[in-house]
């Protein structure tokens with residue numbers, strides 16, 4: 001008797017479970033998966049993005065109480081994504097923006113519809129204004145296989161160490177692969193981080209297939225440019241994300257190089273008008289201008305495309321970023337960590353010999369692409385260049401603490417050395433005359 005009842009109960013449970021299984025063959029699921037957050041750029045807001053296998057409504061229920069009723073509701077929309085692979089796999093990507101969030105307050109949410117809800121996640125709304133100290137995790141080149149940095153990033157996230165993540169291009173290796181199933185797997189893998197922190201991105205070369213369609217569809221970045229280039233404000237910083245890939249995949253549109261360049265210039269002009277309030281200008285783009293790795297990548301060439309532009313003269317970014325006094329340039333693509341002395345046109349512009357990063361007279365470059373992927377690490381050239389300050393060929397990621405208007409703290413975490421800090425540096429720039437380097 002008893003055991004019969006027990007079996008019935010178990011069966012029932014099993015049935016319940018199997019109906020919720022993600023994309024199981026023959027049973028498309030309305031249950032949300034691949035939940036992640038992004039900051040749409042307006043204070044007090046946060047966007048939730050997720051995937052379902054059947055079209056459903058797009059709703060987020062949220063509140064400030066850990067358990068029990070979620071009193072607040074926000075609605076959004078979904079778009080249908082059709083992958084470019086032979087199977088033309090189809091899924092539905094939902095976007096809902098929460099507004100009117102209290103700065104710095106913790107929220108609990110779930111997303112979905114009456115046909116299926118996600119589990120509950122937590123996040124903290126970003127603080128408003130300029131007088132606070134944002135903490136970021138920064139890295140590129142994180143794959144679905146060999147994602148070395150993920151376990152520690154998950155732990156850091158649970159402990160509330162960050163306000164946001166900057167993923168500087170190259171995801172999943174690749175999101176389009178296996179008819180975009182690798183993209184699904186990757187997005188599930190990062191969910192424990194990305195469903196709790198705004199996960200801010202830029203495209204890398206591994207996103208290239210079908211004109212970056214997986215990248216454009218899966219992420220929800222500020223602005224109306226499919227996340228290819230955009231900027232946002234965070235405490236005392238203005239952060240600019242852009243695509244180095246427009247310089248390399250010219251068959252998707254040569255005009256994109258020029259279009260982005262003009263956008264960058266006008267965004268930098270605006271940022272400089274607001275520089276008293278937000279002194280730091282930080283850029284992120286996938287392929288570096290400089291690097292001292294032992295490969296044949298663009299950054300190993302004297303006249304790299306990103307630095308000097310097409311044909312060594314059209315729309316190069318080094319002059320532009322120097323002219324507008326960009327403080328910090330974050331890059332990836334090389335699967336290693338490298339920090340440069342303040343640099344412009346191959347000349348080192350230390351603040352002083354003893355404290356090179358105090359009042360630096362040129363932008364500081366950080367290349368952080370060692371979060372872990374199937375391609376493993378990239379070796380360095382035998383002899384470091386005179387402009388290279390620190391090189392670390394270990395898996396890891398960067399912590400960026402924008403302390404206030406004059407001080408930024410950069411640390412490199414090594415996953416090969418159980419979380420040891422293997423680089424630690426402060427950039428100090430005075431508020432006065434911020435834009436000018438000379």
Ligand SMILES: *[C@@H]1O[C@H](CO)[C@@H](O)[C@H](O)[C@H]1NC(C)=O
Nearest residue numbers: 211216226228251252253256
């Ligand atoms: C690729 O995408 C960009 C931006 O979404 C678009 O402007 C361009 O026309 C596309 N190129 C092709 C060849 O479809």
Ligand SMILES: *[C@@H]1O[C@H](CO)[C@@H](O)[C@H](O)[C@H]1NC(C)=O
Nearest residue numbers: 341348350352353354355356
């Ligand atoms: C910049 O500073 C570093 C550290 O003090 C030093 O090793 C390097 O030689 C300096 N470079 C120049 C060009 O002054």
Ligand SMILES: *[C@@H]1O[C@H](CO)[C@@H](O)[C@H](O)[C@H]1NC(C)=O
Nearest residue numbers: 402403404405406407408426
């Ligand atoms: C900015 O932060 C640095 C490092 O914590 C500190 O020494 C400095 O006094 C701060 N400046 C202001 C204006 O608070």
Ligand SMILES: [Fe+2]
Nearest residue numbers: 170204205333
């Ligand atoms: Fe790359």
